[in-house]
Amino acid sequence: MLVEFKFWGPMIKNLEIKQLCNLILEKTIPDEDKYQAGLTKLFFRAGMLAVLESMRSERLNALVTILQKNVRRRIAMKRYREMRNAAIKIQTWWRGILARKLVASIRKEVSAKRLQCAIRRFLQRHKFISIRNSVVMFQSCELCCSPSKKS
Numbered sequence: 001m002l003v004e005f006k007f008w009g010p011m012i013k014n015l016e017i018k019q020l021c022n023l024i025l026e027k028t029i030p031d032e033d034k035y036q037a038g039l040t041k042l043f044f045r046a047g048m049l050a051v052l053e054s055m056r057s058e059r060l061n062a063l064v065t066i067l068q069k070n071v072r073r074r075i076a077m078k079r080y081r082e083m084r085n086a087a088i089k090i091q092t093w094w095r096g097i098l099a100r101k102l103v104a105s106i107r108k109e110v111s112a113k114r115l116q117c118a119i120r121r122f123l124q125r126h127k128f129i130s131i132r133n134s135v136v137m138f139q140s141c142e143l144c145c146s147p148s149k150k151s
Contacts, residue, residue, distance in 0.1 A: 028055060 021042060025035055029048070036043045044052075 028052065 018037070022037060025037070025042070029035055029052075034045045034048045
């Protein structure tokens with residue numbers, strides 16, 4: 001925890017425990033008067049063990065903070081994705097409703113135009129036929145009742 005893995009990883013694989021302990025002590029305690037390495041033990045001056053424990057607890061707290069940050073981020077991202085997908089579904093549903101309303105209004109408008117066209121055509125045709133029949137009747141009466149035929 002106090003020293004990065006790249007420094008002590010190979011030493012653990014080769015079981016170089018004494019060198020590993022010396023490396024950790026050199027990296028964490030710059031003053032060599034505060035500790036001494038024996039053949040099988042490490043000897044610390046008074047209060048040094050407490051300093052090491054406080055460094056260890058600070059490092060643990062920092063790692064726990066990073067872990068909490070990452071977990072909270074993951075939860076927040078998951079919640080954001082869920083809310084975004086829900087919003088997209090609602091927007092899609094609403095756009096579908098609006099599109100159906102638009103299509104219905106366009107259909108009504110087209111139907112109304114077709115009906116108006118048919119009614120106008122019917123009325124114009126009826127008017128035309130009426131005028132034509134009147135003209136034909138007038139012309140046929142003229143032929144029947146013309147003064148040249150009476151003589």
